[in-house]
Structure formats: C-alpha cells, structure tokens
Amino acid sequence: MSQGTAVPQSGPRLKLKGVGKYFDHDHKKLAVLEGIDLEVEAGEFCCLVGPSGCGKSTLLNIVAGLEKPDEGLVWANPREVSGPGPDRVVIFQDLALFPWLDVWDNVDFGLKNLGLPAGERRARVLKYLQLVHLQEFLHARLHQLSGGMRQRVALARSLAMEPEILLMDEPFSALDPHTRERLQQELQDIWAATGATILFVTHGLKEAVALGDKVVLLTTRPGRIQAVERVDLPRPRSVDDAPVLSISRRLKAQIGNWVDPVSRQEERV
Amino acid sequence: MRPGGGKRALQMAAFLAALLLLWQGLAWAGFWPRYLFPGPRQVFGSLWGMALDGSLGRAVLRSLGRLGLGYAISALAGTALGVLFSRFGWLEATLGRLSLGLQTLPSICWLPLALIWFGLNEKAILFVVVMGSVLSISMATESGVRHVPPVWIRAARTMGCSGARLYFKVVLPAAFPSILTGLKQGWSFAWRSLMAAELIYSTPGLGFLLNSGREFNDAAQVMAVIGVIIVLGTAINQAVFAPLEGRVRRRFGLD
Numbered sequence: 001m002s003q004g005t006a007v008p009q010s011g012p013r014l015k016l017k018g019v020g021k022y023f024d025h026d027h028k029k030l031a032v033l034e035g036i037d038l039e040v041e042a043g044e045f046c047c048l049v050g051p052s053g054c055g056k057s058t059l060l061n062i063v064a065g066l067e068k069p070d071e072g073l074v075w076a077n078p079r080e081v082s083g084p085g086p087d088r089v090v091i092f093q094d095l096a097l098f099p100w101l102d103v104w105d106n107v108d109f110g111l112k113n114l115g116l117p118a119g120e121r122r123a124r125v126l127k128y129l130q131l132v133h134l135q136e137f138l139h140a141r142l143h144q145l146s147g148g149m150r151q152r153v154a155l156a157r158s159l160a161m162e163p164e165i166l167l168m169d170e171p172f173s174a175l176d177p178h179t180r181e182r183l184q185q186e187l188q189d190i191w192a193a194t195g196a197t198i199l200f201v202t203h204g205l206k207e208a209v210a211l212g213d214k215v216v217l218l219t220t221r222p223g224r225i226q227a228v229e230r231v232d233l234p235r236p237r238s239v240d241d242a243p244v245l246s247i248s249r250r251l252k253a254q255i256g257n258w259v260d261p262v263s264r265q266e267e268r269v
Numbered sequence: 270m271r272p273g274g275g276k277r278a279l280q281m282a283a284f285l286a287a288l289l290l291l292w293q294g295l296a297w298a299g300f301w302p303r304y305l306f307p308g309p310r311q312v313f314g315s316l317w318g319m320a321l322d323g324s325l326g327r328a329v330l331r332s333l334g335r336l337g338l339g340y341a342i343s344a345l346a347g348t349a350l351g352v353l354f355s356r357f358g359w360l361e362a363t364l365g366r367l368s369l370g371l372q373t374l375p376s377i378c379w380l381p382l383a384l385i386w387f388g389l390n391e392k393a394i395l396f397v398v399v400m401g402s403v404l405s406i407s408m409a410t411e412s413g414v415r416h417v418p419p420v421w422i423r424a425a426r427t428m429g430c431s432g433a434r435l436y437f438k439v440v441l442p443a444a445f446p447s448i449l450t451g452l453k454q455g456w457s458f459a460w461r462s463l464m465a466a467e468l469i470y471s472t473p474g475l476g477f478l479l480n481s482g483r484e485f486n487d488a489a490q491v492m493a494v495i496g497v498i499i500v501l502g503t504a505i506n507q508a509v510f511a512p513l514e515g516r517v518r519r520r521f522g523l524d
Contacts, residue, residue: 084429090423096418098439099520099521110429143522167427
C-alpha cells in the first residue's frame with residue numbers, strides 16, 4: 001500500500017461547488033459547464049460520463065488545475081485548486097508519454113520532479129512497472145511497444161507519483177476492444193491494490209458503470225449534472241456482466257437520447 | 270542498413286566507375302587541351318602531391334577548425350535565440366521577422382563589413398560563418414518549440430515540472446527533431462559560407478588551395494580540391510547527421 005494515495009481524511013477528497021465555464025463565441029457567452037456540484041470521497045472510483053462536447057474533459061482539466069473555472073470553487077486534498085500539482089496527476093487520452101525517454105525514464109520523470117532520493121525512485125519505478133506487468137520492458141523504447149503497453153506505461157508513470165487523486169481522460173478510447181477490456185480489469189485490480197481516488201472521464205456508459213463506484217451523468221451544452229448513480233456491484237466487473245448491462249440500459253432510458261453517434265458506435269462494440 | 274542497401278551500394282560503385290571511365294575517355298579523346306580538362310590521372314596525381322607535401326592536410330585541418338568553432342557558436346547562440354523567440358512574442362515579431370529578411374542575404378555579403386570591423390584575421394571569417402548559419406538554426410528552434418504538442422507540456426506540469434526545468438527536460442527534447450533539422454541546415458550553410466569566405470579572403474584553408482590552383486592555372490588541383498570538399502561534406506553528413514536523424518525519427522515514431 002502506498003502512503004500517498006491512501007491516507008484517510010475527513011471530508012471528501014475532491015469537492016466542486018457551483019463550477020461554471022464559458023467560452024466566447026461570436027461575442028456570445030457559450031456555457032460549457034454550469035452549476036457543477038460534485039464530491040468524491042477518498043478511495044472512491046468516480047466516473048464522469050457524457051456525450052462528446054459535454055465539457056467532461058474541461059471539467060477534468062479544471063480539477064487538474066490546467067484550466068480555470070469562470071465560476072465556482074474547487075478543493076482538492078483539501079486545498080483550493082489554483083494550478084496543476086503532483087497531487088492530481090492526469091492520464092491523457094493520447095497518453096502524452098515522452099518518446100525521447102525509455103520506459104523507465106518516463107516513469108522516473110515525475111519522481112525526479114518530486115525530488116525523491118535515487119533509491120526511493122528506483123524502488124517505485126520497479127514497483128509500479130511490475131504492477132502494470134511491464135517488468136520485462138523496463139528499458140524498452142516507446143516505439144517498440146503496442147498501444148496497450150504504452151497505456152500501461154502511462155498508468156505506471158502516474159501511479160508512481162502516488163497522487164491523492166488520479167485523473168483519467170478517456171484513457172482507453174483509442175484501444176482495440178480486447179485490450180480495452182483487459183485494461184479495465186487491470187485498472188480495477190490496481191485501484192483495489194493502491195486505494196487510489198480516481199476521477200475517470202469516458203463517453204462509454206457501460207465502461208462508466210463497470211468501473212465506477214459512482215457514475216456522474218453530464219448533459220451537453222451546457223454541461224450540467226443530470227444524474228448521479230451509485231453502483232454497488234461486486235468487483236471485478238466487466239462491461240459484459242448482466243447487472244452492468246441492465247444498469248446501463250436503465251440509465252440510458254432515464255437520460256433519454258443524449259448518446260451521440262460516436263458513443264452509440266462504441267456501445268455496439 | 271535498409272534491405273537492399275548492399276544492392277544500392279553496388280549500383281553506386283558501378284555508376285562511379287562508369288563516370289570515371291567516361292571522364293578518362295573524354296580526356297583521351299582530346300577535345301580540350303589537357304591544362305583545361307585534366308584526366309583522372311592528373312587530378313589524382315595532384316591530390317597525391319598535395320597529400321604528400323602536407324598542404325592538403327593542413328588546409329583540411331584549418332578549414333575544419335574554423336567550421337567547428339563557427340558552427341559551435343552558431344549552434345549554441347541559434348538554439349538560445351530560438352528559445353527566446355518562442356518565449357517572447359514581441360522578440361519574434363521584431364527581431365524574428367528581421368532575421369527572416371536577413372536570411373535572404375547571402376552570407377558572403379557580410380565579408381566586406383567583417384573585414385572593416387575585424388581586419389584581415391580569423392574573426393572576420395568566423396563572423397561570416399556564424400552569420401551564415403545562426404539564423405536558420407534559431408528559426409528552426411523557434412518553430413520547433415512553438416509546435417511542441419501542448420499535451421506534453423500539460424502532462425509535465427501536472428507532474429510538478431515547471432520553469433527552467435520544463436524547458437530543459439520537456440520543451441527542448443520535444444522540439445529536438447526540428448532543432449536537428451535546423452542544425453543540419455545550419456551546418457551546410459556554415460560550410461558554404463566558410464568556403465566562400467576562404468576563397469575571397471586568402472588565408473590557409475581549402476578555399477585558399479582552390480584559389481592558388483587558379484593562380485597557377487592548375488585545373489587538376491582545383492578539381493582535386495573540389496572533390497575533397499564534396500567528400501568531406503558528404504562524410505560529415507553521413508557520419509553525424511544521418512544517424513542522428515534516423516534515431517530521432519524512430520524514437521518519435523515518424524518512420
């Protein structure tokens with residue numbers, strides 16, 4: 001168990017109050033996000049799901065401190081968020097691994113920023129690369145790895161920093177269905193092993209239900225929270241489990257027809 | 270080596286042999302007097318002579334020494350300038366634009382000014398070499414830094430990387446493919462500028478050997494030195510830039 005990720009704390013690990021974000025479009029104020037209130041408890045796996053363009057990635061970036069909200073406040077661990085910090089590490093959709101570094105140095109990158117001693121860094125790099133089953137590829141170059149393996153490197157790189165909150169922005173959407181499902185399983189194992197708090201953005205309803213303790217449904221333009229669903233099914237779960245499917249179906253009927261063409265395609269897969 | 274690399278090398282060798290035969294044939298045919306159109310024997314003889322009396326070795330060392338010093342200054346200053354351009358918009362809008370204009374000026378045009386400023390010495394040549402190459406390196410660096418995928422910078426910032434560290438650990442390595450293109454272009458500009466400057470301002474070096482060949486009406490020597498300049502340029506390209514580029518392209522997944 002890692003120290004950083006599992007320190008229990010009173011109150012939610014992440015709290016958003018009245019968060020709104022607007023863009024200027026032809027001199028008109030266009031609401032991307034409006035009145036977002038959200039709490040994520042320590043160790044909770046929270047999925048944000050909504051159609052493309054509903055602002056879910058913007059919301060994640062606001063939590064990461066990469067974008068500033070126009071309204072409302074964000075607290076994390078338990079300070080007010082004013083910028084990016086290593087307590088809230090992001091796994092981006094296109095991974096953002098550094099091709100000029102090998103697997104080991106990619107994972108070591110954040111640890112060097114933390115200023116950890118060499119021995120501790122070494123131990124952590126090894127531990128997390130083993131956790132994602134990459135112990136055979138410690139010094140491989142990224143171009144030698146498959147998409148799923150690169151995803152594992154990105155996971156190890158973020159986990160190794162032992163952040164209070166792990167922010168994941170549609171991390172599996174570029175993978176083939178088989179690899180995606182394997183990584184969904186592995187992510188649940190890793191989450192169970194580390195006790196990390198996860199905010200996971202996806203446009204796949206089934207993926208959200210399969211992974212999340214809590215599924216937050218967003219509407220589009222403006223992005224508002226439409227419903228919050230607690231999922232208490234036993235783990236590990238898969239997107240093909242009957243209970244997962246039935247909850248997904250019920251939610252889909254409940255929220256109506258926001259599902260955009262892209263995710264409708266994915267739902268069929 | 271690529272598949273078929275051996276075949277390519279064979280093709281090239283056959284082509285060079287044919288070229289040599291054609292040259293020898295033309296020389297034997299005697300369309301032009303020998304002192305205007307020397308054959309391979311005269312040219313290789315001249316090369317051998319210059320190699321034996323040490324004049325070729327000295328010239329190569331002098332020229333490469335100047336190139337090395339001038340290019341090192343250009344590479345450092347050009348990269349630094351490029352980073353400054355990308356960091357400060359007003360600098361790019363002013364000095365950056367101006368240097369685009371300056372780049373259209375053939376660098377040898379700086380020589381008269383350099384001679385006035387520095388006198389008849391090494392500094393004048395160095396100035397021409399630097400002016401010929403520094404701007405292309407700074408422009409490539411600026412464009413490379415400006416086009417670093419923002420997601421790398423965002424990722425680094427969420428992992429607690431900022432300030433100078435962000436520049437040295439992320440921005441510059443990420444921009445390296447473009448910087449390398451600029452460095453390669455800058456090198457070839459530096460080489461050309463150096464040869465031009467050495468030709469005009471007679472000082473020991475390969476340009477001087479070319480010029481002394483002309484003064485003695487020795488076409489064989491001129492041809493031999495031209496050959497040496499081509500071989501040197503190609504060798505540096507093959508030994509330094511080609512492998513570097515190959516490695517960078519593979520790592521960045523561009524191949």
